[in-house]
Amino acid sequence: MQPALAAPNRCSHLCMRAVARQCNQMKKILFASLLLLPAFVHGQSLFDRVKQKAKTRVNQQVDKGIDRALDGAEKTVKDDNAPATGAAPAAPTEASAPKALEQPGAEPAFRSYSRYDFVPGADIVFAEDFAQDAIGEFPLQWSTNNRGEAVTIDGFDGKWLRMFKEGVFVSPAVKNLPANFTLEFDVVLHLPPNTLHTNYPQLDIMLLALEAGADKTRKFLNGQQHPKAELELMIAPYPDDRSKISIETHDDRELFFSKHGRDLPQLGAYVNKRTHFAFWVQGSRLRLWINGEKVYDLPQAMPTRAAFTQLAFETHNSPYEEEQLGYYLSNVRFAQGAPDLRSKFLAEGRFATSGILFSSNSDVIQPESAGVLAEIAALLKENAALRVQIVGHTDSDGDDAKNLTLSKARAAAVKAALSTQYGIDAARMDSDGKGEAQPAAPNATAEGKARNRRVEFVKL
Numbered sequence: 001m002q003p004a005l006a007a008p009n010r011c012s013h014l015c016m017r018a019v020a021r022q023c024n025q026m027k028k029i030l031f032a033s034l035l036l037l038p039a040f041v042h043g044q045s046l047f048d049r050v051k052q053k054a055k056t057r058v059n060q061q062v063d064k065g066i067d068r069a070l071d072g073a074e075k076t077v078k079d080d081n082a083p084a085t086g087a088a089p090a091a092p093t094e095a096s097a098p099k100a101l102e103q104p105g106a107e108p109a110f111r112s113y114s115r116y117d118f119v120p121g122a123d124i125v126f127a128e129d130f131a132q133d134a135i136g137e138f139p140l141q142w143s144t145n146n147r148g149e150a151v152t153i154d155g156f157d158g159k160w161l162r163m164f165k166e167g168v169f170v171s172p173a174v175k176n177l178p179a180n181f182t183l184e185f186d187v188v189l190h191l192p193p194n195t196l197h198t199n200y201p202q203l204d205i206m207l208l209a210l211e212a213g214a215d216k217t218r219k220f221l222n223g224q225q226h227p228k229a230e231l232e233l234m235i236a237p238y239p240d241d242r243s244k245i246s247i248e249t250h251d252d253r254e255l256f257f258s259k260h261g262r263d264l265p266q267l268g269a270y271v272n273k274r275t276h277f278a279f280w281v282q283g284s285r286l287r288l289w290i291n292g293e294k295v296y297d298l299p300q301a302m303p304t305r306a307a308f309t310q311l312a313f314e315t316h317n318s319p320y321e322e323e324q325l326g327y328y329l330s331n332v333r334f335a336q337g338a339p340d341l342r343s344k345f346l347a348e349g350r351f352a353t354s355g356i357l358f359s360s361n362s363d364v365i366q367p368e369s370a371g372v373l374a375e376i377a378a379l380l381k382e383n384a385a386l387r388v389q390i391v392g393h394t395d396s397d398g399d400d401a402k403n404l405t406l407s408k409a410r411a412a413a414v415k416a417a418l419s420t421q422y423g424i425d426a427a428r429m430d431s432d433g434k435g436e437a438q439p440a441a442p443n444a445t446a447e448g449k450a451r452n453r454r455v456e457f458v459k460l
Contacts, residue, residue, distance in 0.1 A: 111421075113292035113370035118278045120355040120372070121182040121335030126174040127450040128332040130159040143170045145221040153328065156188065156274060157360035160328040163315050165201045170208075170217050171311040174334050179304060181336045183207075183279040183311065184368070188328040191239045191271050196319050200237050203327055204314040205277070207231040209306035217310070226253050228306035231286070239272075241265035245295065251303035259298075266293060276368045281308075282338075292367060333450060341372075342379050349459040352393075352440065356414060356455045361398070363409035365417055373414070376457065377422035387460040390414050392433040393440070395449035400435060407433030414455055430460065 133139045133150040139161055142148075146167030150159050163169050191200050209229035210216045219225035227250070234246040245267075246260040267275075270291055278289040284304055288296040311334075315327055335354075344351045355372035358365055365373075380386055392407035392414075411431035419426040441448035 113367040115294075116289065116292040116368070116370040117294075117374070118182075118280060118287075118289050118368070118371040119341075119375055120184060120278075120333070121180070122337035122340075124333055124335045124354055124447050124450045125177065125181075126171075126332070126334040127446040128171065129330055129446060130161055131446070133159065135159070141172045143217045143221060144168060151328070153188065158330055160188065160330045163313055163327045163329060164322060165315045165325075165327075166317050167315050168221055169313045169315075169329075170221065171332065173210075173217075173309050174311070176336075177307055177309065177334060178336050179281070179283050179307070180338055181281055181308075181334060183277075183281075183332075183334050185277055185311075185332040186330050187275045187277060188273070188326075189237050189267075189271050189275065190326040190328070191237060192320065192324045194239065198319055200320065200325060201318040201327070202316040203235045203237065204316070205233040205235070206312040206314065207279075207281075207308045208310045208312055209308045210310060228252060229256075229303040229308065231302065231308075233288070235264070235267070237271070238268055240268045243267035247296065247298075247301065249301055249303055251305060256303045257298070257301040262295075264290075264295070266291070278368065292370065341375050342382075345379060345457060345459065346383075350457060352454045352456040354451055354454045358410055358413075358453075361406065363406065363413040365413055373417060373422065377418055377424055380418070380424050380428065387428045387430075389430045389432060389458045389460055391456040391458060392431075393438060393452060393454050393456065394436050395452040396436045396439070396443040397449070404433060404435030404437075407435045409433070411455065 128139075128141075130139055130150045135151060136149050138144065138148050139150055142161070144167055147164045148167060148169055149162050151162045152159055161169065187203075189203075194200075207230065208220070208227045210220055210227055211225060213219075216225055220227070229252070230248075230250045232248045232250075234248070236244045243264040245262050245264045246258075248258045248260075249256040267290070276289075276291050280287040281302055284300050284302045286296060286298045286301040287294065311332065313327075313329065318325070341351055341353065353372055356365065356369040380388070390411045392409075392411035394403040394407050396403075408431070411433050415426065415429045415431045418424040418429065436443075436452070439448075439452045440454060441451040443449055443452060
């Protein structure tokens, strides 16, 4: 079972992962003797960890979720020491992911992103939707120290990486990522009712700057290599208003910035739904949005001496059984370059964006497109004489004729959104679609397909 918050001023937790794997039984004995110590220790000695935890609880007035987590730790220790019973777990199959999450609910409404000012970078440099991966298998390009598999979930588009608890999951390297970049991805948190009165698995989201080399990811997973720089967001989720989020950054294993124990009450409303994360890193500045709401805007949180190379997730332990819950990931996109839609359009008479997103095989605009649409609407309002043609484009997946029809429908949907949501006169806009006929990049890669799924604005 995990603490809701990680302790500040810790050494790198990566070394302890390797120690934990090699000395698991010794840990259980030590934990049993210490009774209430959580089952995962972040890089300090046991004595220092207990002392720091006590200090943190006093200073931060730890919420009821932490108290229940500590109170339930003894049960976790007993469970860990109990002899195994029953049959061995079944081999991973598509059925290991619930085909329909409990009460998945509706997607976030477009209007709920009315204050969303995130605009993705101009050029997509990495994209991952697991479309190429076989159901029930771990994605070929990713790495882990535990178990994960590609799955589909009823009511949600595409494929997802299911991340089982007590695992670290690392993306392929993102090449040439500059100091100014954006990152987006979708997560589904499937949590059961809190019948055990204890914590759900903590979810850590990490940006890593790893040394170059073919074995860097394996060494990181083994605790043999430490990131030159690291961002770690620690999320303690609950299906009500008690969720919390903490942040730490490290520069060459030294603590660079930390902020622990921020309340995240809105996360409970997103349980069993698609939750969209959006990061914008500009040098030392970090901004984070979760489902359209700005959670952080930190001007000096990010170390800048090393370029970030990979995205990673860590799922912690919990008394809940594996099949009672699930953490799912998809639609990862890194993009670089500061977006400057206005000057580009005024100077060149056209621009294209991949930041207007649609549901799969649909013209329904996803709500996280609101930041880009707001920028375009502001441009049109400031230049009242401008008339534009909106042109939809698709990737090459599927039937040519259907893609052409879909691209036209998507362009028409953008025109309608600008008119009805942002007050732009529909007479100033025409719409058309080119399907897959004018690719901006080869369709051989996920990044190329993501670039080709774009909307273009042309001055008339």
